[in-house]
Amino acid sequence: MWPAVLLVTLPLxxxxxxxxxxxxxxxLHFAVAVGLLPLAVSFLLQVTVSGEQQWFLGNWGPLLAxxxxxxxxxxxxxxxxxxxxxxxxxxxxxxxRRNPLPAAFWPLSNxxxxxxxxxWLSRDLFNLYVCLExxxxxxxxxxxxxxxKALRPALDxxxxxxxxxxxxxxxVALIYAGYGVLDIPMLAGQLEANWLNAVALTLMxxxxxxxxxxxxxHLWLPAAHASxxxxxxxxxxxxxxxxPLFILYLLWTTxxxxxxxxxxxxxxxxxxxxxxxxxxxxxIRTPYSKSLVAYSTxxxxxxxxxxxxxxLRFNLPEFVAAMWLFVLSHALAKAACFLxxxxxxxxxxxxxxxxxxxxxxxxxxxxxxxAVAGGSLIGLPPSGGFLAKWALLLGLWxxxxxxxxxxLVVATLLSAAYVFRVVVLAFDRAxxxxxxxxxxxxxxxxxxxxxxxxxxxxxxxxxxxTLLKQEL
Amino acid sequence: MGxxxxxxxxxxxxxxxxxxxxxxxxxxxxxxxxxxxxVMMALAWARLQAPDLALAEAAIGxxxxxxxxxxxxxRYAGDAxxxxxxxxxxxxxxxxxxALLLYSVFQIPAQPTTExxxxxxxxxxxxxxxxxxxxxxxxxRAWDTLLELLxxxxxxxxxxxxxxxxxxxxxxxxxxxWSRLLSPMLLLLSAYLLWRGAAAPGGAFQxxxxxxxxxxxxxxxxxLAWLSWxxxxxxxxxxxxxxxxxxxxxxxxxxxxxxxxxxxxxxxAGGIILLVExxxxxxxxxxxxxxxxxxxEQEPADA
Numbered sequence: 133m134w135p136a137v138l139l140v141t142l143p144l145x146x147x148x149x150x151x152x153x154x155x156x157x158x159x160l161h162f163a164v165a166v167g168l169l170p171l172a173v174s175f176l177l178q179v180t181v182s183g184e185q186q187w188f189l190g191n192w193g194p195l196l197a198x199x200x201x202x203x204x205x206x207x208x209x210x211x212x213x214x215x216x217x218x219x220x221x222x223x224x225x226x227x228x229r230r231n232p233l234p235a236a237f238w239p240l241s242n243x244x245x246x247x248x249x250x251x252w253l254s255r256d257l258f259n260l261y262v263c264l265e266x267x268x269x270x271x272x273x274x275x276x277x278x279x280x281k282a283l284r285p286a287l288d289x290x291x292x293x294x295x296x297x298x299x300x301x302x303x304v305a306l307i308y309a310g311y312g313v314l315d316i317p318m319l320a321g322q323l324e325a326n327w328l329n330a331v332a333l334t335l336m337x338x339x340x341x342x343x344x345x346x347x348x349x350h351l352w353l354p355a356a357h358a359s360x361x362x363x364x365x366x367x368x369x370x371x372x373x374x375x376p377l378f379i380l381y382l383l384w385t386t387x388x389x390x391x392x393x394x395x396x397x398x399x400x401x402x403x404x405x406x407x408x409x410x411x412x413x414x415x416i417r418t419p420y421s422k423s424l425v426a427y428s429t430x431x432x433x434x435x436x437x438x439x440x441x442x443x444l445r446f447n448l449p450e451f452v453a454a455m456w457l458f459v460l461s462h463a464l465a466k467a468a469c470f471l472x473x474x475x476x477x478x479x480x481x482x483x484x485x486x487x488x489x490x491x492x493x494x495x496x497x498x499x500x501x502x503a504v505a506g507g508s509l510i511g512l513p514p515s516g517g518f519l520a521k522w523a524l525l526l527g528l529w530x531x532x533x534x535x536x537x538x539x540l541v542v543a544t545l546l547s548a549a550y551v552f553r554v555v556v557l558a559f560d561r562a563x564x565x566x567x568x569x570x571x572x573x574x575x576x577x578x579x580x581x582x583x584x585x586x587x588x589x590x591x592x593x594x595x596x597x598t599l600l601k602q603e604l
Numbered sequence: 605m606g607x608x609x610x611x612x613x614x615x616x617x618x619x620x621x622x623x624x625x626x627x628x629x630x631x632x633x634x635x636x637x638x639x640x641x642x643v644m645m646a647l648a649w650a651r652l653q654a655p656d657l658a659l660a661e662a663a664i665g666x667x668x669x670x671x672x673x674x675x676x677x678x679r680y681a682g683d684a685x686x687x688x689x690x691x692x693x694x695x696x697x698x699x700x701x702x703a704l705l706l707y708s709v710f711q712i713p714a715q716p717t718t719e720x721x722x723x724x725x726x727x728x729x730x731x732x733x734x735x736x737x738x739x740x741x742x743x744x745r746a747w748d749t750l751l752e753l754l755x756x757x758x759x760x761x762x763x764x765x766x767x768x769x770x771x772x773x774x775x776x777x778x779x780x781x782w783s784r785l786l787s788p789m790l791l792l793l794s795a796y797l798l799w800r801g802a803a804a805p806g807g808a809f810q811x812x813x814x815x816x817x818x819x820x821x822x823x824x825x826x827x828l829a830w831l832s833w834x835x836x837x838x839x840x841x842x843x844x845x846x847x848x849x850x851x852x853x854x855x856x857x858x859x860x861x862x863x864x865x866x867x868x869x870x871x872x873a874g875g876i877i878l879l880v881e882x883x884x885x886x887x888x889x890x891x892x893x894x895x896x897x898x899x900x901e902q903e904p905a906d907a
Contacts, residue, residue, distance in 0.1 A: 137857065137865045144754070145850055148843050151761075152836070189747045191867035195723050196744045236761065243758065250751065262751040269755060273762035283766065290762075302705075309712045312720045328711040331704060 133187055135175040136202055139210055140249045142168060143217075147242035157238040158225065164242070165218040172211040179207045180599060186255075199255040199315050204599040205456060209252045209378070212460055216370050216467050217245045219582055220363045223471050226574040231478060233361055234277050244270045244367060251375045257304045257314045260379050264300065264343065268293035271372050275360040285355035292342060292352040296376075299339030306332035316386055325391035333388055337396065340383075343376035346400075346437055347407035350430045354414070357426040362474020365422065369429045369470060370463040377436060377459065384444055393444045400441035405539055407434030412546030416553060421477060421485045424550060425469045431547060432462045432509060438540075439524055442531070450527030454520050456600050457589075461508055461516025464586040468505035471579035472498045481568045488557050490564020497576035499558045505583040506551035511544055516589035611651060618644050627691075635673040642666030655805035656737045659797070663813035664892075671820055671896050679770050732873025733802040741807065742877045746866045750849045753884060757846065760891050760898075764833065770897060775825040783825040790818035798885050802874070808845075808881040812888025819893035831890075833898060838890060845887030848880050 146164040150157040179185060179202050188197035202210075221241060224233055247270060251263035272293065275286040304314070310328050313319050323329050338349075345353040353373070357365045384396060411431030415424050439455035442448070475498045476491055477483060491499045508517035521544070528537050589596065621644060625637035642665035649658035724736050724744070731739035741749050775783075794814040801807030822828050833839060853866050855876070868876050 133857070133863055133865060137853075141850060141853065144846075148846055148850070151843060152839055187864060189864065189866050190744060191864040192727065192744050193723065195720055196727060198745055198747050234765075236765065240761065243754065247751075247754075259745075259748055259751070262748050262755070265755055266751055266758065269758040269762060273758060273765060276762065276765040306708060306712075326711065328708055331708045 135171055135178070136185075136187070136200060136253060138171055139168065139175065139214070140246055140253065142171075143242040143249070144246040147239040147246065150239040150242065154235050157235060158228075161221055161238045161242065162225065165214075165221055168214045168245075169218055172207075172214040175202070176207040176211050176599075179204060194315060194318060195313065198259045199317065200253040201255045201317070202253060206252045208456075208460065208596075208599055209374075210249055212463055213245060213248050213252070213371055215585075216367065216463060216582070217241065219467065219578060220366050220471070223366075223575055223578045224363045226578060227475075227478075227572070230572065233363070237274070237277055237361075237364075240270055240274050240277075241367065244274065244372070248371055248375060252378065255316045255382070257307065257316060257319075259314075260382075261297065261301050261304055264376065264379070265297050267372055267375050268297060268343070271356075271368055274364045274368070275356050277364060278359060278361045282359040285352070285359045289352045289356040296339040296342035299335045299342070301339075303332040303334075303336030303339065306335070316382055320386045323387055323389045325389040329389065330392065333383065333392060333396075336383060337380065337399075340376040340380045341403065344373050344380065345430060345433060346403045347410060347430060347434065348403070350407070350411070350433075353430060354418075354423050354426040357429065358420060358422040362422075362470055362477070365426070365474070366467040366470035369426070370467040373429065373433060374459050374463065377433070377440075381440060381443075381455070384440065388444075397441045397444040400437050400444070401536075404434040404438035404441060407431055407437065408539065408543035409546065412543060412550065415550040416546065419485060420483050421473050421488060421554070422470075422483070424485060424554070425466070425473055428469070428509060428547065428550060429462075429466060431543070432458070432466070434543065435520070435524065435540075436462070438536070439520075439527075442524075442527060442533075442536075446527070446531045448527045448530060450523045450530065453597055453600055454523035454527060457516060457520035457523060457596070460596075461520055461586050461589060464582040464589070465505040465508040465515075465517060468501050468579055468581075468583035468586070469509070471575070471582075472502040472505065475571075475575050475579055476502070479567045479569065479571045480565045482565055485554060485557065487565045488554060490561045491558040492555075493561045494564050494567050495571045495576065497573070498571070498579055499555075501576065501580040501583045503551070503555050503558075504580070505586065506555065508583070508586045510548045510551055514587065514590035516586040519590050519593050614644060614648055614651065618648060631677055635670060635677065638673065639666055639670035642669060656807070656810070659805060659810040660813065663810050663817065667817050668813055668820070668892055668896065671817070675770055675896050730870045730873075732868070732870065732875075732877050735801065735803050735805070735807075737805070738801050738807050738877070742881065743868075743873060746849075749884075750846070750853075750866075753845050753849065753887065756888065756891050757842070760842070760895055763895055764898070775827075780825045780827070783821045783827060787818040787822050790814055790821075794818070794885065794889070798881060801881060802878065808884040809888060812885045813892060815885065815889035816892035816896075819889060820896045823893065823897040831893065831897065833894060838894075841886050842890045842894065843887065845880070845884035848883035852876050852880050 142164055146160055150160055184201065184203035186199060186201040188194060188199055190197050224237060244267070247263055247266035251260065251267065254260050254263055268290070272286050272290045275282050275289060306328055307319070307323075308314060310332075311319060311322060313322075342349040357368055360368060384393070388396065408431055411427050411434060415427035415431060418424050418427060436455050436458040439451050439458060443451040443455065476488060476495055479495060480487060480491065482488070508515035511517045511521035521540070525537065525540065528540065618641065621637055621641040625634050625641055628634045628637060642661060645665055646658045646662035649655075649661050724740060727744070728734065728736060728739055731743045733739050733742065794811040797806040797814060798808065798811035801811070819828065819831065823831050831838060833842075852868070856865060856867050857863055859869065
């Protein structure tokens with residue numbers, strides 16, 4: 133119990149103390165962030181060795197209490213959240229002298245971590261709603277940190293997010309009315325294929341898709357992620373949109389009756405197709421570099437949604453592996469992309485993609501970080517993105533889905549196009565944009581770190597797959 | 605028959621008020637109608653035999669939300685631009701969703717298939733309190749309540765990011781003396797609600813909302829100069845509910861026993877719940893009051 137509780141309550145308690153004593157916030161933040169990392173690693177090892185664990189909070193029976201469950205996937209997500217939290221806050225610390233974020237960043241980012249950890253652990257429909265609500269509120273508050281220009285996108289984000297939460301809650305209420313149970317493992321296999329459950333699951337799915345920015349419900353994402361401060365965008369793109377995706381996975385793989393699966397698979401697959409194509413095209417066309425990365429998030433989430441759709445249709449281990457490998461590799465790669473672009477933007481004083489001209493000469497490190505992370509987004513071997521795409525291709529080949537193979541190839545070309553759009557400009561050294569000040573080394577290295585981690589992922593593919601319990 | 609008539613009138617009023625609030629051209633009218641809607645909604649909850657919800661709705665939905673909306677209007681008095689709403693699309697959407705939901709509601713099985721309420725009744729004796737709603741909120745599903753307190757705190761933190769001055773008027777002598785008269789009674793009433801919460805409808809949220817309304821009334825009459833986020837004591841009280849909750853959780857892990865997060869021995873449960881609820885009441889009251897009347901000041905960036 134201790135590691136799970138500490139992973140949630142340490143950031144929570146730290147945030148409370150930071151709000152009380154704002155001047156000590158930074159020291160406390162780093163103490164906690166560094167302390168959480170070994171905790172998450174040891175928890176992961178413990179679960180790997182002794183198998184999955186679960187607790188009923190408050191020690192009440194299965195019906196009364198909220199269930200926490202830690203399996204391989206959950207502990208992996210816990211570890212990735214803690215790692216990215218540490219990395220991003222190290223980045224914020226390293227640019228503190230140059231362009232400080234408001235002091236509210238420290239408690240808010242801790243609360244973000246706490247609500248994410250609570251979400252990964254929870255297996256209770258209503259508790260998941262509360263976690264979603266928390267996550268949405270923290271995310272909106274974090275977006276507003278970049279000042280007045282972010283207010284409009286933040287308000288839009290808040291309204292979309294509240295609407296999505298209410299949809300999800302309505303679905304939960306309908307299921308509770310029918311079965312009187314909120315515990316997901318207890319409900320597993322209980323739901324019949326009737327009208328009530330169809331409405332409930334549709335409402336929950338739409339709400340979650342809106343929160344996870346699945347195409348065509350992604351309209352809030354590009355504005356919100358592009359207007360937030362770069363480190364915040366990194367956290368939002370890498371972690372926050374994955375929360376609802378996790379709940380979607382839980383719902384459809386454990387709760388939903390088998391009769392609904394084909395319809396849901398079509399819905400998710402068409403959303404995925406739209407995301408991969410239109411997200412990619414929007415990323416190629418947008419004039420601003422941060423919007424490019426934000427639209428790329430929409431496109432990349434399409435791959436994970438596609439894998440989820442095929443889990444529902446064919447239930448091959450390849451698809452489960454593909455989905456979670458996409459989520460993990462995208463989290464690392466996108467964090468690197470946003471940090472690198474943030475660094476480039478700030479040093480070159482330019483928001484447009486055009487003005488990244490010659491960046492390979494003026495800021496080689498940040499550009500290298502972007503290119504390396506971009507390689508994983510495209511799916512170049514031997515990166516985490518390649519691993520995920522390979523698993524997806526393998527599954528599609530086995531189930532003979534040649535149309536989707538073609539779609540995947542087109543989507544990959546699109547992602548290559550938007551990554552190379554930046555890289556080609558960066559190598560155009562004829563008239564480079566001059567940096568406003570001499571580039572800082574440390575933040576660029578910190579942007580490079582997650583990009584390198586995503587390539588290391590490929591080396592550890594076997595343990596990763598064992599952890600996800602998917603043997604290929 | 606009389607009750608049926610009452611219910612029909614209540615439903616008609618609810619729909620009319622909701623429609624009128626949405627369609628009214630002036631925001632001030634919309635807010636007034638919305639407050640009236642909140643009062644009717646509280647009545648509706650009471651008719652549905654959910655007194656806890658009725659109390660919460662009356663205090664928060666009708667009371668504080670109205671104050672919140674009015675202060676928001678006062679803060680943004682300058683930009684009164686309110687576009688005429690486009691009606692057809694939302695109306696079609698609302699009608700379709702309502703029809704869908706109405707049809708689904710009729711599909712709900714009449715007899716709940718679960719023994720959840722029996723299970724609650726069974727464990728009530730060992731929960732430390734005798735009111736089932738309080739037992740669920742503060743013991744069986746205490747984790748949810750802890751996170752809900754966090755949601756409230758986050759609402760305040762988020763609102764603080766959007767600085768705007770609330771124009772304060774010098775107190776009008778009648779309202780000043782009225783506020784002095786009213787606030788002790790509100791204090792007493794909220795303490796009563798809190799204490800009764802263990803055995804009857806009531807509890808931290810309702811008590812906190814009442815206390816908050818007292819604070820708001822006093823503050824709007826220039827009585828509480830100390831009510832500001834910059835004040836360390838105020839900050840401590842805003843966080844008190846969560847701090848007490850987390851400490852109670854840690855105590856549950858450190859006490860000899862089962863080592864489970866948020867599980868307290870029967871002998872201590874009642875006391876711990878009361879303690880947590882007391883601090884939660886203070887926290888909720890101050891958070892809500894700060895949301896309504898707090899003056900966010902642009903804080904200096906972290907040096």
